[in-house]
Amino acid sequence: MISIATPHRASDWRAEGRQVRPRVLQVITKLDMGGAEVIALDLVSALQRSTDFAVATVLDVEPTPVGRAMRAQLADLNIPIFLGARGHYKKGGAIVAAWRLARAVSHFQPDVVHLHTEMPELTWAIARMLFPWTRRVTMVRTVHNSELWIAWGGIGRWVTDRLATARAVAVSQAAAAADAAIGTRRPRPQAEVIYNGARVPPPAPGGGGASGSAVGDGGGMGPARAAVSVLFAGRLIAQKGPDLLPAILASAYAACPRADVKVQIAGTGPLEEALRAALVGIAPPGWVIEMTPPIGGLSLRLREFDAVLMPSRFEGFSVLAIETLLSGVPLVATRAPGLVEALPADYPFCAAVDDAQMLGLTLARILEAPQAAQQQAAAFVPELTSRFAPEAMIARYSDIYHEEHRRRAP
Template structure:
């Protein structure tokens, strides 16, 4: 049965409350709002953040469509976490849960898990609400492993979704390292991704004239590998009569490194640095190559968006990306902590062979789109919600 068929036959809609960290353009947040847009006709949906509100342009791009579709939006607290923020967020979340009265609470990532567990400690009356967890990260509870283990005592019986098999493996390893048994069941459901535009032809007039546009986007932190960009660019072999333009979008503590790169680029490069672009997925086809030098990922959403948008992606061969790219994808480099030469070489070869890359790009897009069709993913989630609600009613 398709999702639209269920919309017509269901009388009482389940009420699902999604919990996320903040209204920022992270993978968990985008996934949550994509699901709310796909399922709003089938469910009564609320989205609650534990930190902050939707007062920026990027956050409003996330929330406005959801609000238009009837999704209830609940803001979080603005108190710093280390100065009572967790407890303040728990009190706020307790009130949200009591007001929204969900049939299911769906928790995403570690900070919302901790805040929700604190709210359970504050109010026993909400402990009987079934919980579903989506695990998004391969690096779990960094520096806070003991707190994570404490949360597991409360959430260990919840249904679990993994955004990739790599995340499942990391979660099982982390629980084992904490002395906990493996969770039975659980399922991998990839993130729903909707790409509004697809580039049909790589070799356009601009590329033929020797102007190649590259893109990097993400948080300026260790995970995303932003700090590798200066060395990567320095070692790229630029063909004669070729101009390279790199657009960088993002924000974070490491911005000064990229400002220096922008102001003093390697020969042959033009670099533009801008803040987070909420419309990036729509603009992906305007670029020729996506740079994705992440050191680790739970899923690698932007890499998947690049593949689906029809542009080649240069990345490290980290575990999660094996679920996005075909086995023979030619632009994956082995990750070394201090050596980016292979990564730079992959870019150099790609720039020189864009006229022969179309077949690989098309095959990668078809391979991925067949596996992560948004309607299929939405139906997988809907079935899980139905099953969890039915099990609670039967018990």
């Protein structure tokens, strides 16, 4: 039996007058690229003057450039980091991760554990089962996607039922609906929708795109800085639609055969090898197609690109979509659940999910007249600035932390 010393109750600390601020443990999957991870760190940065934070991960992964930047950000703020399990999560790692998370709670003694996405929820549910004293900590869970527990439906129902007393937040109406659709024995209120906030990123101090490996360049004569630069940035998983990129690019070239285009595919994931193979030899004359690791500080560099591709099949929400448009950069996107809530109702550069041909034709419109497309995108900046002001998101989460700080866990 795994044992961890039972800490004092958080309420005991308050009674002794030693705790005057909410103590919140942000629980994320890993310190690496991910929308949930970015939001968790944004909350830490914005609220660290009024709230004591620590960050715990489910997985302890080899640091990537993005992960190292996240660690540096937390170190600058003097935020404690508790790393999770190494190795395969499904082969014993889940138990180790739950033990490490319980140990983090014992050490940090939070009032609130804030869970971001399914893997942290599962890990916390296991921890509550193995270490009953952890049930005294109140819970906030943020639902970050509009399709949940893919291929893990039974486990998802068990976890959601175990965490039914948690304060639930969703990043979009689609995410809230997906969470509500999970059947549980105990009734739960529908998750409150708090849209992720974004602000206009400042211009980068300089520099070009990330260096990477060219998959094909239409004969090797591509320019060092193409006249038109296109970006796909995201994990290379089916949800993000990277498998559609070859057909999208072929459709775009057929409709607009210009010979000065550079396409950067920035991301890693299980589809990387298959995508790299599919892209070999398909670059039209004068095009450069390259695959690179994720771009650190991407929001600061969006203005380096003339268009951003987002062929997602579903999203919880998309801060990248908002940041792209706030930067005045045209976004080619699908009307996917969750993602469509980030787009203005009359946004012109979008298509149906999985419609590679129409996505390519939409991209071609931007390639034909990049400056006109940028003017169209810029027209939506005032609306998006108002709808997705980060101050609104931050203020609401602050209220929730203080409310849960005052509430004794069941």
